Amino acid sequence: MKSDNERGSTIGRRSVLKGVGALTLAPLLLGLGGDKGYTLSPAVDADRDMAKYRTRLVLLGTTGGMTWWPGSKRASASQVLMVGDAIYIIDLGFGSLARLAEAFNFGQFITYEGHPMQLELSSFLTNLRAVFFTHMHMDHLGDYPTFLEIGARAGFGSKEKLPIIGPGNRGRLEENHSGYTGTIIEAQSRDPALVTPSPGIKRTTELLLQAFATTFNDSARDEGYPDIPKIIDVREIGDPKVIPWPPGFKVPDPGKPWSRDDTCPAMEPFEIYRDNLVKVSAILVDHYQLYPTFALRFDTADGSLVISSDTGPDTKGNLQKLAKGADVLVHEVIDEAWVDVAFKGVKEGDPAYALYHHALTAHTPIKDVGKVAEQCGAKTLVLSHIGPANTPMARLKEAQQGFSGKLIIGEDLLQVGVGKPRG
Ligand SMILES: [Zn+2]
């Protein structure tokens, strides 16, 4: 089966969003409606293919990892789910905020002495309902500090507190695969019980606000910037009073040796968020030492979207349970041929062994991802978190192996219709 990507697309300067619906690849542009919500621009209105989808996935960043990949312009992992006028962000890897603005930040302009002049400040995040973090790796979090600093200026939290939902504190260090003997960085606190080398999203957010105190305080007092701590609501998955683990789930004992039976035990999906448009469920996947790492499922009236996050192919059936019958499954992938070439001859004890070990144990090879998607019964498989980012298209197309549904090879700013089109 051919993917829509093979047709390619010409992206006009203003038509930055590329769409893959049931029918065709359609360049689209979203206009800004502020409180009135998002509207399609007149230029795009002629192409109704993507406009028919009330619920859409917008890929912001489609690579993984901490490296700059030569020859690739992919940002790191991030995506948006649009449900009508509402948007939800899942992860904010580095480079993704620029993509977010490219996709959504269209202002209203007038012509003043022959030049376009913006009428009002950006408000394109007014309808942002929630932000989700799948795990605490930099390629999913890198743009979070900037988001906190400038996102409120675009309207987040102006209607209601913005829920920011992510993992809690793991409570232990990773196993040492590299022979590292250097500094262990610990998040400090006046309360000795809160000092930790592995803070979750709540402590991380508090510490980010402290780290950037000068600019936050200045923005508030000198520029009328919003009171950020008062307009965000940071919730940790596993916090018993906020988002409890499902019944019967046992938190791994930090005193025991690392085991995949603990970091990705077979479990049932559990709800972590709900509003009038979406229900969001989570389950642990196999990113091993970056426990906890969650795959997320978004159920809407139109259809369902699942984000695998970072995981090896064997989640003890967890991803298959979460993604059962999903309309769209976004799954990470690593090119095993690249691993073979890049780490040729690397042996345990070599400096490069740690990354080699990570690549082999915490990600899903191209040859396996089709089988996983087939087991899930997903209708459409979207490859994202593509590692390396410059993996040749021909290699990525091999992900179709074992999968009878539609394969889409993700690229930044690609849109995918979720579920049934309307009207
Ligand atoms: Zn990642």
Ligand SMILES: [Zn+2]
């Ligand atoms: Zn990761």
